Amino acid sequence: MNIISTHNLTKHYGKSRGIIGLNLSVPEGEIFGFIGPNGAGKSTTIRTLLGLIKPTSGSAQIFDRDIVREKDPILSQIGYMPSEAMFYSGMRVGDIIRTSASLHKKDCSAQAKELCERLQLDVKKRVDELSLGNRKKVSIVCALQHSPRLYILDEPTSGLDPLMQKEFFTLLKERHKDGATIFLSSHVLSEIARYCSRAAIIREGKLIAQDTMEALSSRTNARRITLGGTTAVPQLNGIKHTVPGDNSVSFLFQGDIKELLSELSKLPLTDLTITEPDLEEIFMHFYMSAHDCEQ
Amino acid sequence: MTILKQELKRGKLSLLIWTLSIGFMVFICMLMFPEMKGEMDSVSDMFSSMGSFTAAFGMDKISFGNVMGFYGIECGNILGLGGAFFAGLLGISALANEEKNHTAEFLLTHPVSRSRVVFEKLAAIITELLIMNALIILISVISFTAIGEELPLKEFALLHLAYFLLQLEISAVCFGISAFMRRGSLGIGLGLAAIFYFLNLIANISEQAEFLKYITPFSYADSAGILSEAALELSYIIPGMIYAFSGISLAFLYYNRKDIYG
Numbered sequence: 001m002n003i004i005s006t007h008n009l010t011k012h013y014g015k016s017r018g019i020i021g022l023n024l025s026v027p028e029g030e031i032f033g034f035i036g037p038n039g040a041g042k043s044t045t046i047r048t049l050l051g052l053i054k055p056t057s058g059s060a061q062i063f064d065r066d067i068v069r070e071k072d073p074i075l076s077q078i079g080y081m082p083s084e085a086m087f088y089s090g091m092r093v094g095d096i097i098r099t100s101a102s103l104h105k106k107d108c109s110a111q112a113k114e115l116c117e118r119l120q121l122d123v124k125k126r127v128d129e130l131s132l133g134n135r136k137k138v139s140i141v142c143a144l145q146h147s148p149r150l151y152i153l154d155e156p157t158s159g160l161d162p163l164m165q166k167e168f169f170t171l172l173k174e175r176h177k178d179g180a181t182i183f184l185s186s187h188v189l190s191e192i193a194r195y196c197s198r199a200a201i202i203r204e205g206k207l208i209a210q211d212t213m214e215a216l217s218s219r220t221n222a223r224r225i226t227l228g229g230t231t232a233v234p235q236l237n238g239i240k241h242t243v244p245g246d247n248s249v250s251f252l253f254q255g256d257i258k259e260l261l262s263e264l265s266k267l268p269l270t271d272l273t274i275t276e277p278d279l280e281e282i283f284m285h286f287y288m289s290a291h292d293c294e295q
Numbered sequence: 296m297t298i299l300k301q302e303l304k305r306g307k308l309s310l311l312i313w314t315l316s317i318g319f320m321v322f323i324c325m326l327m328f329p330e331m332k333g334e335m336d337s338v339s340d341m342f343s344s345m346g347s348f349t350a351a352f353g354m355d356k357i358s359f360g361n362v363m364g365f366y367g368i369e370c371g372n373i374l375g376l377g378g379a380f381f382a383g384l385l386g387i388s389a390l391a392n393e394e395k396n397h398t399a400e401f402l403l404t405h406p407v408s409r410s411r412v413v414f415e416k417l418a419a420i421i422t423e424l425l426i427m428n429a430l431i432i433l434i435s436v437i438s439f440t441a442i443g444e445e446l447p448l449k450e451f452a453l454l455h456l457a458y459f460l461l462q463l464e465i466s467a468v469c470f471g472i473s474a475f476m477r478r479g480s481l482g483i484g485l486g487l488a489a490i491f492y493f494l495n496l497i498a499n500i501s502e503q504a505e506f507l508k509y510i511t512p513f514s515y516a517d518s519a520g521i522l523s524e525a526a527l528e529l530s531y532i533i534p535g536m537i538y539a540f541s542g543i544s545l546a547f548l549y550y551n552r553k554d555i556y557g
Binding site for chain 1: 297298301305396397398399400401402403404405406407408552554555556
């Protein structure tokens, strides 16, 4: 079953592009990565799913319910972390957390207490005094305290120190183990690679790929080739992203591997490694090929 | 009722400052009455012979020498204008401030409908206006007792009912405008209240401008008219309440469809 599914979901802001014909499927129980650079349409997608903005055309369902007509029952089972968390000036952290629970019509005091302890969050502080990292922590507590079925997280780790990032992902893994689905929008590719089982890539408002991480990796057909003992690069088509090293060279190759081996045999190699490309390279591959197609 | 409670909690200080400021000025004004009472005959004569100025403030219809006349003109202006400013500020900031302060995203990603948000914010405005009026009425009653004057209950009640309706109308119109705004502008709330006040002054001076009385809520909160007739002018109140209802309806309709950006 899909927890989130969108059908040709489109949002235009006047004449400018938002998202175009988005067909997204997030299966239940996945940690789903949503990748794209700033301005690609990640936040627009999330804001549409949460009912903050209305789609221009197309439709979307969360928990098999329509996002426009059944917004409130959907939101009661979602924990959302915005990329920039802002709270009511003058209020204390504890007040914000209680207000959030109260808007969910739940008593989450035990959960909130535990989360605040784990995140080392002082509930007596005024929100105006908080650093970006501490505002993020308040946001985490508000998103997690009511134990929702679905977490929608927009750039959740920006501003969190590495220790807190680790604790945050430990919390997420616990929730995932309990059956929750996590939709993680980020441009920190290492995060997505480490925690997500499935991902979608968005570029200029359009979805250009979505699959399991393994499938995305294999769909590129590209391999990272690292040569030792030479800095020469074979003269072949399909070689990209060359990184010269100290008496070594590394490049991304997409093409006939036999042809490559034949060319490599002519070089004075001392070492050769062929690896799967990392997520950044997969991302670049999809971005570049979509760009090439358009050109 | 979470939003209502939050609104009241956050608006507490502002409500207290406005109420005490208006109440204090009304109280001080009333303490001046016994001293001025003796000189009022000549003062009233002077005020009633200043042509347009006299008409603008309704001093051709009521007397400064009478305690309710004095209360209606002096305190009425303080309460009328002060209350209108406060109502304008409440109305204009209610919905727009959520976007201006980027808290709309926090609020509206909780399971609470837009209509509920509008309803509870409106309820908070009305509650704050009720509290302010109740406290000012209390201060006024104390001031009447303090100067040993009898309180004409009917006129007093009608006057304060009219001020409450005026505040309700201004806040409702501003509330409607607030639904369309993203950046919140207190200037619009204050400006609208001030414009309405001056429209009434103009309507009082010129017969040709009398149609303005159907636009400004100060027409039915005009103490001179209320005290001389001992009644409220329904022909001005009805259009006023229609404007208020329109403002509120507009807020419900538009806010439900509005795109909320970050």
